[in-house]
Amino acid sequence: MKKYIIVLLVSLLCSQSFAQQRSRINTGWEFVKHDLGGIWEAVRVAAKGSSESVPIWEEVTLPHCFNAQDAVNPDVNYYQGPGWYRTQLKLENPYSKGRILLHFEGAGQKTDVYVHTTKVGSHTGGYDEWTLDITDAVEAFKKTALYTSQFKGLIPISIRCDNSRDLQMIPSDLSDFNVYGGIYRYLNLVYVPQLSLEKLFVKAETDKDGKAGRVVVKGRFYDPGKVGKASITLHLRDPENKILQTLRVDVGNIDEDKFLAEFKIRSPKRWSPDQPAQYTVEAAVHGEEEYIHKEKIGFRHFEFLENGPFVLNGKRLLLRGTHRHEDHAGVAAAMSEGQIRQEMVMMKDMGVNFIRLGHYQQSRIVLDLCDSLGILVWEEIPWCRGGLGGDVYKEQARRMLTNMIEQHYNHPSVIIWGLGNENDWPGDFSEFDQDKIRAFMTELNTLSHTLDPSRKTAIRRCDFCRDIVDVYSPSIWAGWYRGVYTDYKRVSEEENKRVKHFLHVEWGGDSHARRHSEDPDNALQKIEKSQGADERSGDASLYGGSARVSKDGDWSESYICNLIDWHLKEQETMSWLSGTAYWPFKDFSTPVRPENPVPYMNQKGVVERDFTKKESYYVFQSYWAKEPMVHIYGHSWPVRWGKLGEEKMVKVFSNCDRAEIFLNGRSYGVKKRNSADFPAAGLRWNLVFESGKNMLEVRAWKGKTMLRDTVHFDYETRPWGKAAKLELSKVSSENGIAVLEAKLYDEKGVQCLDASDLISFSLSGDGKLIDDQGTSTGSRKVQLYNGRAIIRVEERRGNSVVGVSCPGVKTVFINL
Incomplete structure (x- = not known):
């Protein structure tokens, strides 16, 4: 972990473009979640509390998302419509003839920007970056009497965002993710001199052996003052920030993208997941006022072999990947830089070396972290589901592809x-x-290769276009939407033969966090063995159609760990495989899954929406992580069940060489890890638990390093009958937060440990349920996990009554 922090700090110090006079505008904002009659309603001033003080604005900080809570509210459709932001800024440009820019890192989905009542620009597209020059409007407003009399030397800025449904805008509302609204990425205030660099395009390349490096630098100038020419000093710095080469260039006719310089370097340090070495190109634009622009780059050589593996810097690299949506508990798309960093470090700690950013261009922070941590990237535009629209629709797709490539061109991770x-x-x-669709896909493929010949193009799941792109991923969901997980290798081999370059992205299945099973593979007995493994229309539905685990399985962590374990075991033996990406890393919200165990959540992640790790996270670590680790399955399984004297499997996930298990202080022997020995790579024991309390301990060794893990649980030997009563109890209380647990029992008081009923929490009084989080412990409506469910409550030093209800069972209450 320490080495990641050092790498990240160095990256943050060196990676930002617009190195001078750039600041985030996070505070001082007000927001209203509906439309206004016009811009005048945003800028007029009435005494607070007066009858004219309408509408009521709320104070917010940026990033901010309309749908921070309602995206997972089980009782409503999430809001899609306009919302307004307003603030007043003190603008003091340090450059005598400089320009004032607003740089949006992303805002959804259509955005209009006003200086006082003057509309200065608009943008369509919720995921690419864009910049507005507000200088002229600011200077015009400063000349009005309002500037000094009413606004006291401040500039009123108003921003309207709108995520209303629009068929002529990508992504489609049929997509399996929310189309969020708001200024949900950082908004920056940027001061630049009259002549600056809008973009640096830096192509760093090396041969397969890494003996020769070449850096080609092109520039796009921002010259609203019509200076017409530029003088630039370029530095190439090594990973330790030492200047390797310096060039001084004079450029005329800067109305178009210009070649600036070429550097050649012998045996550069190559970028890779294990050693993500980054160089820096620094450009100083000389004029009446100097402007500095920096870009991080990396030297690497990659190729996809035909019907074969992926090769990086001359050596095969199995791409061990996952996916990311921009979504988090309590904030939706408005993740802070700290949250983004935590998520990416968790991926790296899991052993990830590859990520597909689904299904849209993501924050520059994500790409910077991929560069510095060493995570290779597939990034895509949001042409996702729905079909193909008209001219407006297609123009947005072209524009977003162009923006994505230009804005992330320099990242060695991509x-x-x-x-x-x-x-x-x-x-x-x-x-x-x-x-x-084929014709437009061909057009986009050509556009991509024209803008950037050095990268590959790809799509997922559109078989009638698979021959157009460089890399193709078909639909293979063995053991979830179709077939059984033991079909995975056979189906993948068949698909690999159909295209030149095969890369399997999207596999896995849903798991309801904290739900476990003593017989997780039971649903596989219902599956027709000839089904295949591709996802088809209706397979995601929980009703109708042929038997499939997604509909007929128990959605337990136990099952998904078996599925993942099998896939990872097989991938180690597939010498031709370029790589895969598990779908996704973290649970995320979606409007098309209202009846899931956590309503409106896609629950395929290996961590919950609030970063709580599921058991499957450790399965991946046991295959992919380099740091020694050991984990007994079942840390969130407080009660196991079975007959007295019955053997029960205990699984240990570890990348250590050997492990020894102890039950209630007694050793049951040492086993060696063998990835071909499914499940748990041979680290499993069949043990007889005592009725009541039990403790498991494992000791694992990797070389001279020894690690321990322990689990405490009860073992229930009594059978249970029909659910008859609920119990709600206060488990703990700390820092004003109470943890409540609901349990379902039969008439004899035995907990119904396989119960998966949908229950509902409610509260009356001074406190507040911590709900609408999209997690197993942060939802007021949630399916039980093994006959129980947890909710947290802000007590607020008052009195509250919390209730829990379940169909067919008497509602119960607890006083707080």
Whole structure:
């Protein structure tokens, strides 16, 4: 962990463009979640509390998302519509002839910006960056009497965001993720001189052997003052920030992108997941006022071998990947830099070396972290489901592809530009024409290679376009939407033969955190063995159709750990495999899954929406992580069950060489790890538990390093009958937060340990339920996990009554 922090600090110090006079505008904002009659309603001033003080604005900080809570509110559709932000800024440009810019790192989905009542610009697209020059409008407002009389030397800024449904805008509302609204990424105030660099395009390349490095630098100037020419000093710095080479160039006719310089370097330090070495190109634009622009780059050489593996810097690298949506408990898309960093470090600690950013361009913070941590990237535009729209729709797709490539061109982590996802999924338009989709996909593929010939193009799940792109990922969901997980290797081999470059992204299945099973593979007995493994129309539904684990399974962590364990075991033996990416790393909200155990949540993550690790996180670590680790399955399984004297399997996930298990202080022997020995790579024991309390301890060794892990649990030997009563108790209270647990019992008082009923929490009084989090312990409506469920309450030093209800059972209450 310490080495990651050092790498991240160095990256933050060196990576930002616009190194001078740039600041985030996070505070001082007000927000209203509906439309206004016009811009005048945002800027007029009335005494607070007066009858004219409408609408009522709330104070917020940026980033901010309309849908921080309602995206997972089990009782409503999430809000899609306009919302307004307003603030007043003290603007003092340090450059005598400089410009004032607002730089949006992302705002959803359509945005209008005003200086006082003057509209200065608009943008459509919720995921790419964009910049507005507000200088002229600011200077014009400063000349009015309002500037000094009413606004006291401050500049009123108003911003309207709108995520209303729009068929002519990507992504489709049929997509399996929310189309969020708000200024949900950082907004920056930037001062630049009259002549500056808008972008530096830096191509760093090396041969397979890494003996020769070449850096080609091109620039795009921002010259609203029509200076017309530029003088620049360019420095190439090594990973220790030492200047290797310096060039001084004079450039004329800067109205277009210009070649600036070429550096050659012998045997550069190559960028890789294990050693993500980053160089820096620094450009100083000389003029009446100097401007400095920095870009981080990396030297690496990669290729996808035909029907074979991925090669980085001349050596095979199995891409061990996952996916990321921009979504988190309590804030939705408005993740802070700290939260983003925590998420990416958790991925790296799990052993990830590859990520697909689904299904849209993501924050520059994410890409910077991928560069510094050593995570290869597939990034894509949000042409996702629904079909193909008209000219406005297609122009947005072209624009967003162009922006994504230009804005993330310099990142050494990026190896693939994604052109679409599930484009074989109709629904938005009356026409679904495969030939027209193929034609537009071909156009995007050509555009991508024109803008950036050095990266590959890819799509996932659109078989009638698989021959257009460089890399293709078909739909393979063995053991979830179709088939059984033991089909995985066979199906993958068949798909690999159909395309030149195969990369399997999206596999796995849902798991309801804290739900466990003594017989997790039971549903596989219902599956027809000839089903195949591709996801088809209706497979995500919990009703109808043929038997499938996604519908007929128990959604337990126990099952998904078996599925993941099998896949990872097989991947180690597939010498031709380029790599895979598990879908996804973290649970995320979605409007198309209201009936899931946590309503409106896609629960396929290996961590919950608040970063709580599921058991499956440790399965990945046991195969992928380099640091020694050991984990007994079942830390969130407080009660196991079975017959007295019955053997029960205990699984240990570890990357250590050997492990010894102890039950209630007695050793049951040492076993060696063998990844071919499923499950748990041979680290499993069949043990007989005592009725009542038990303790498991494991000791694992990797070389001379020894690690321990322990688990405490009860063993229930009594059978239970029909659910008859609920119990609600206060488990703990700390710092004003009470933890409540509901349990379901039969009429004899035995906990119904396989119960998965939907229950509802409610509160009356001074406290507040901590709900609408999209987690197993942060939802007022949630399916039970093994006959229990947890909710947290802000007590607020008052009196409250909390209730819990379940259909067919008497509602119970507790006084706090």
